[in-house]
Amino acid sequence: MAATDLTPEQRDFRDHARRWLAENAPPPPPERLPITPIEVMTVGQRDYLQAWQRKCYDAGLVGADYPKEYGGHGHSGCQRIANQELGRARVPFLINIVGLSMAAPTILQHGTEEQKRKFIPGCLTGEEIWCQGFSEPGAGSDLANQRTSAVRDGDDWIVNGHKVWTSLGHFAQWMILVTRTSKDDKYQGLTYFLCPIAGHPGVTVRPLVKITGESGFNEVFFEDVRLPDAFRLDAVGNGWAVAMTTLLAERGASEGAGSGGGGGDGAIEALIDLARGSWRNGVLAADDAVTRDAIMRRAIVGEGLRQNARRARVPALCDHPLRLPLQQKLTGSEFAQDNARLGVEIAGAHSTLYKRDPRAPAAGHWPLAYLNSFGNTIAAGTNEIQRNILGERVLGLPKSK
Amino acid sequence: MRTNNAPTNFGFGDDETMLRDMARKMLDERLPLERLRALVAAAPEPVYDAGERAPWDPALWQEIVALGWTGLAVGEAEGGAGISLAGIAGIVEEVGRHALPSPLIATLAASLVLRAAETDAARAVLTDIAGGATATLAITNERGSWDPADAPLAAHADGDDLILHGVARFVQDGFKADRLIVSARLGDDLVLCVIDPRAPGVALEADHIHDLTRDQASVHCQGVCIGPAAILSRDAATVLAAAWPGLLLLVAADLCGASEWLLQTTVAYARERVQFDHPIGFFQAVKHPLVNAMVAIDQARSLLYAACAEFDAGGDRAEIAARMAKSAASDAAATISAQAIQLHGGIGFTWEYGLHIFCKRNLHNQALLGDGVYQRAKLADLLIGPVSTATNAIG
Known part of the structure; x- marks a missing residue:
C-alpha cells in the first residue's frame, strides 16, 4: 500500500502498529495454540490469549475505530490497517472473536447508549469473552426456525431452550442470544438479547466433542433463565434484523473491532517447506511436477483473496457493493480447507501420524487442520447457504428457500 | 506477495x-x-x-x-x-x-x-x-514455444544489414498488421526487428482457426533484408522479458472481460428460463456453479488489476503477479465457458445463439502465451525454485 493513499492519521497509525508489533512479539505460548479462536480448549491457552489481546488493545490495535466513550481509540479507517498488520506480523490471534467481530458491531448499531457503554469495552479488551447463541438443534441453515423461547415476566424475561455449536461457551461471560418471543411470525417473532453465561442461574454449558477428539465448542441449555429487560437489544420482534447485522459483520462485510493474527499468511510457505521435506515416488515432493502445480494453485488463490480485499475498497472496480465482501466466508474457509488437504497429501505416509507421535510432521498440524477446517465451512452459515446468498443477493437469482 | x-x-x-x-x-x-x-x-x-x-x-x-x-x-x-x-x-x-x-x-x-x-x-x-498504424508480434516458433529465447527466425549479417530466414507461427491478427515485430537468432544474440508484411521475401499464410474474432498467421521469411533502421534491439531477450508481464496481462484482461460477459449472460438466462415451474436459477444445481464461476472470475480480476499496478510501478514481482493473473484468468474462463454452454442447455449448443463466439475466443486466449498449467510451472520455478536434479539421482 502506497503511503500516498493513506491519510496522515492512517500513515502514523500504520507506522505505530508495525513498530509496536516488531518490538512486542509475545513470548512463546505455554502450550500449543489451536489454529483459530473457536478451538481454544484449555485455561492455559485462554489466559495466554486473553493477555495478548489486552496488550494489543492497550497498544491501540483493537477497537481502533470505536468511539472513545465505548472504550475504543477514536480513529477512523485504522482498524483495517491494524488487522493487516496483525496478519502480517504472524502473531497469535485475538481470542475474543465473537465479541470483536459480532457482538461489538451489533451493539454499536442497535444498542442503547447505556448498553454500548456497558458491553463494548469488555469486548475490546478481551476481559469479557463472548459466545454466540444462534444455532439450535432444529435451527442450523434454517436459522429463523428458532425454538428457544423468551417470555415476559414483569420487567424480566424467562428464557428456555437449547443452543448448539457454541464456540468459546465454556469461557464466556456473555452470549449474543436470539430467542422466539412470538409464534405468530417466523421472522417477526424473534428478539435479540445479551445474556450472561458464566455462573448465571439456569444456564448449563456442556462441551461437545469434535471429529478430532478435541473439545472447544459446546451446547448451552437454558432452564427458566431470568433476564432483565435492559439486556434486550433493539425492539421486541426485531431480532431477525439484528441477527442479520451480526451475520453481515461476521461474514466480513465490515472491518469489525479487530481481527487478524494467527498467521494465515504463512500457509503457502508452510506447504513449500513441507514439500521440501517430504518424499514422493522417489523424489522430494517439492520436485514433483503435480505437487508443484497444486501448491501454485493454492498460492494463486491466496493472492487472489488478498487482492479481492484490496479491490473491495475500489468502487470503480466492483460491479456490486456486496459481491466481494459476501465471498469472504466462503472463499476463506475453503482456502484453509484446501490448503490443509494439500498438506495431508504432501505429507503422504506421515499424514497418518497424530500430533502425539514424535515423527508427525509440523507437530501433526496438517491432518488436524484438515479435520478442523470443516468447522469453518459449516459454521456461520454453511458454504451451501453462502452460495445461495451470493446467487440471490449478488447475481439476483430466485431464492432457493 | x-x-x-x-x-x-x-x-x-x-x-x-x-x-x-x-x-x-x-x-x-x-x-x-x-x-x-x-x-x-x-x-x-x-x-x-x-x-x-x-x-x-x-x-x-x-x-x-x-x-x-x-x-x-x-x-x-x-x-x-x-x-x-x-x-x-x-x-x-x-x-x-x-x-x-x-x-x-x-x-x-x-x-x-x-x-x-x-x-x-x-x-x-x-x-x-x-x-x-497497426502491429503484431511474430516471436513464436514452429513448436509454439512461449519462451522468448526460442526465436522463430534466424538472422545473418550482410554488411550493416541483416538477412532473415524462417517461419514465425501463431502470429495474432497478422493479416491486420501494418508492421511485424519479429525476433531472430543472430549468433549468440537475439535481435528484434520490424518488417513490412509486404516486403520482398515475406509471405503470410492464414491459419485455419476456431476463434471467429481474429486471424492468425504464419509469417514466412525467405531472405528478408533488414536495414539498420529496422533493427529495434540487439538484446531482445531483455526487452521481451521486460514486456512479458504486460503481454500476459493483455490476454488476461481479454479473458476476464469475455468471462464476465458469459457469466452475466448465463445468469440472465437462468433468471428467465422456466422449467419445473421455476426459473432454473432457483435450483441450486444451477445457482451454485454460477457462484463458483463468479468467485473464480473475481479472483482473476483482482489478480489482473494487482499485476497491472505492479507492472506500472516497475515492481520486481511483476512476472509473478502476471503469471498468477494469466493462470487464474485462463482457468476462470474455462470454467465459465463450459458452464455457459451447459447451463443454457440445447440453445447454448447452437451455432445461431452465439455463445460459442465468446467461448472460442476464450479457448484461444487460454492457450495463448501459456495456459494455467504452464503459468504455474513457471511460477513454481520462481516461488519454490527449479526442480533439483540432485534429488532425482537419489530416487
Whole structure:
C-alpha cells in the first residue's frame, strides 16, 4: 500500500502498529495454540490469549475505530490497517472473536447508549469473552426456525431452550442470544438479547466433542433463565434484523473491532517447506511436477483473496457493493480447507501420524487442520447457504428457500 | 506477495474509469451481440471452409483509431496517450466483453515490447502506431514455444544489414498488421526487428482457426533484408522479458472481460428460463456453479488489476503477479465457458445463439502465451525454485 493513499492519521497509525508489533512479539505460548479462536480448549491457552489481546488493545490495535466513550481509540479507517498488520506480523490471534467481530458491531448499531457503554469495552479488551447463541438443534441453515423461547415476566424475561455449536461457551461471560418471543411470525417473532453465561442461574454449558477428539465448542441449555429487560437489544420482534447485522459483520462485510493474527499468511510457505521435506515416488515432493502445480494453485488463490480485499475498497472496480465482501466466508474457509488437504497429501505416509507421535510432521498440524477446517465451512452459515446468498443477493437469482 | 509501491486503487482512478466506461458505451452501441453474430458468424461454412480470414469491421476500426486507442500504450513523446497498463486493462476487458475482432490487442502488445526496447528505431515505430498504424508480434516458433529465447527466425549479417530466414507461427491478427515485430537468432544474440508484411521475401499464410474474432498467421521469411533502421534491439531477450508481464496481462484482461460477459449472460438466462415451474436459477444445481464461476472470475480480476499496478510501478514481482493473473484468468474462463454452454442447455449448443463466439475466443486466449498449467510451472520455478536434479539421482 502506497503511503500516498493513506491519510496522515492512517500513515502514523500504520507506522505505530508495525513498530509496536516488531518490538512486542509475545513470548512463546505455554502450550500449543489451536489454529483459530473457536478451538481454544484449555485455561492455559485462554489466559495466554486473553493477555495478548489486552496488550494489543492497550497498544491501540483493537477497537481502533470505536468511539472513545465505548472504550475504543477514536480513529477512523485504522482498524483495517491494524488487522493487516496483525496478519502480517504472524502473531497469535485475538481470542475474543465473537465479541470483536459480532457482538461489538451489533451493539454499536442497535444498542442503547447505556448498553454500548456497558458491553463494548469488555469486548475490546478481551476481559469479557463472548459466545454466540444462534444455532439450535432444529435451527442450523434454517436459522429463523428458532425454538428457544423468551417470555415476559414483569420487567424480566424467562428464557428456555437449547443452543448448539457454541464456540468459546465454556469461557464466556456473555452470549449474543436470539430467542422466539412470538409464534405468530417466523421472522417477526424473534428478539435479540445479551445474556450472561458464566455462573448465571439456569444456564448449563456442556462441551461437545469434535471429529478430532478435541473439545472447544459446546451446547448451552437454558432452564427458566431470568433476564432483565435492559439486556434486550433493539425492539421486541426485531431480532431477525439484528441477527442479520451480526451475520453481515461476521461474514466480513465490515472491518469489525479487530481481527487478524494467527498467521494465515504463512500457509503457502508452510506447504513449500513441507514439500521440501517430504518424499514422493522417489523424489522430494517439492520436485514433483503435480505437487508443484497444486501448491501454485493454492498460492494463486491466496493472492487472489488478498487482492479481492484490496479491490473491495475500489468502487470503480466492483460491479456490486456486496459481491466481494459476501465471498469472504466462503472463499476463506475453503482456502484453509484446501490448503490443509494439500498438506495431508504432501505429507503422504506421515499424514497418518497424530500430533502425539514424535515423527508427525509440523507437530501433526496438517491432518488436524484438515479435520478442523470443516468447522469453518459449516459454521456461520454453511458454504451451501453462502452460495445461495451470493446467487440471490449478488447475481439476483430466485431464492432457493 | 507484497507490493509496497503500487497504489491501493491499483492506479485505477477517475481517468481510467472514464476511459473504460467510454469504451463500454461505444462498444455497446457499435457492436451489440446481433451485430457481432452477423459479422463473424453469419453462417459456419464460409468461415471454416471457404474463407481464410475471419471477417471484421474496418469501419469500426477507423473509429477506434480516431479515438486514439492504437496509441494507448505509446508514450506521449511519441504522440501516444501514455496510459498505464491498469487503464489499458480496463479498456481491454471491454474489448473482451464484446469479443471485438480487431488488431487492437496485437498492436498494444507490440507497443509494450517497443517501449521496452528504448531505441530510436523502436520509437519511430511507436510514432507510427500512435498515428494509427497497426502491429503484431511474430516471436513464436514452429513448436509454439512461449519462451522468448526460442526465436522463430534466424538472422545473418550482410554488411550493416541483416538477412532473415524462417517461419514465425501463431502470429495474432497478422493479416491486420501494418508492421511485424519479429525476433531472430543472430549468433549468440537475439535481435528484434520490424518488417513490412509486404516486403520482398515475406509471405503470410492464414491459419485455419476456431476463434471467429481474429486471424492468425504464419509469417514466412525467405531472405528478408533488414536495414539498420529496422533493427529495434540487439538484446531482445531483455526487452521481451521486460514486456512479458504486460503481454500476459493483455490476454488476461481479454479473458476476464469475455468471462464476465458469459457469466452475466448465463445468469440472465437462468433468471428467465422456466422449467419445473421455476426459473432454473432457483435450483441450486444451477445457482451454485454460477457462484463458483463468479468467485473464480473475481479472483482473476483482482489478480489482473494487482499485476497491472505492479507492472506500472516497475515492481520486481511483476512476472509473478502476471503469471498468477494469466493462470487464474485462463482457468476462470474455462470454467465459465463450459458452464455457459451447459447451463443454457440445447440453445447454448447452437451455432445461431452465439455463445460459442465468446467461448472460442476464450479457448484461444487460454492457450495463448501459456495456459494455467504452464503459468504455474513457471511460477513454481520462481516461488519454490527449479526442480533439483540432485534429488532425482537419489530416487
